[in-house]
Structure formats: C-alpha cells, structure tokens
Amino acid sequence: MKNPSIVADKLAISLSFLCTLHCLAMPLMLILLPSLAALHLDNEAFHLWMVAAVLPTSIYALTMGCKKHKRYYLLAIGAAGLSLLVLAVMLGESVLGERGEKIFTAVGSVLIATGHFLNYRLCRQSQNCDTHERCTDH
Secondary structure (H helix, E strand, O other): OOOHHHHHHHHHHHHHHHHHHHHHHHHHHHHHOHHHHHHOOOOHHHHHHHHHHHHHHHHHHHHHHHHHHOOOHHHHHHHHHHHHHHHHHHHHHHHHHHHHHHHHHHHHHHHHHHHHHHHHHHHHHHHHOOOHHHHHOO
16 A cells, blocks of 8 residues: 555645646636636635645645654745745735735745655655665665
C-alpha cells in the first residue's frame, strides 16, 4: 500500500498547481472562450474551496513527512505558502488589488508545491533506505 503522506504530497502539489492555473489563466480563458463565464469559475468561492482542500492536505503531508525524515524546514516553507494563500483569500482584491492577490496566490502555491516536492523526495528516499539513521544523515 502506498504511503498516505506521499499520496497527500502529490495531491497538495496538484491542488497548488490547479490554484495557480486558475488564478493566472482564467482571465485569458474567459477572453478566448466567453462561454466559460457561465460557469462562474472566477469567483471567490473557488479560492475558498481550494484553500479548504489545500490546508488539511498540506498540513497532514508535511507533518507526517517531517516526522519521518526530520527536515522541519519544510514545515516552514509550507506554512509560508499556506499563509500567503490564506491572506490572498482573506484580504482579496479589495485590499491587495487584482495583481497583489495573484502574486500572493502564485508565490504561495509555488512555496507549497516546493515544500511538498522536497517532502515527497525525502519520504521516498527514507522508504528506500535500510536504516532510518542512514536516511537522515545526508
């Protein structure tokens, strides 16, 4: 059976990518395909749902991974990314402006994806090692 932490890392990376894609590509897609406007994908509800999905997934995966490989700086990377996503949703365009909201979302998503990618690699390495000490020494 696959390690749940590794599955959660992959899910969190995918969700972060989807959030960034939505934030950056949706305006262009709405111009090119006006019928997408009927789907109401450009509203704040999408951001709320994405943050609601990313928060528990990221917290679980990074916490479980760090317990395994003891690289706690990954929690800081993930927490910084999650904080930016939450701030983008809480403050929104009214405070940050459209550009600021997109920057917070994009940077937050990249930080989250980076933390999860590194966590995923370290978890995979520790699964392939004979002893736990050998994995945490490098």
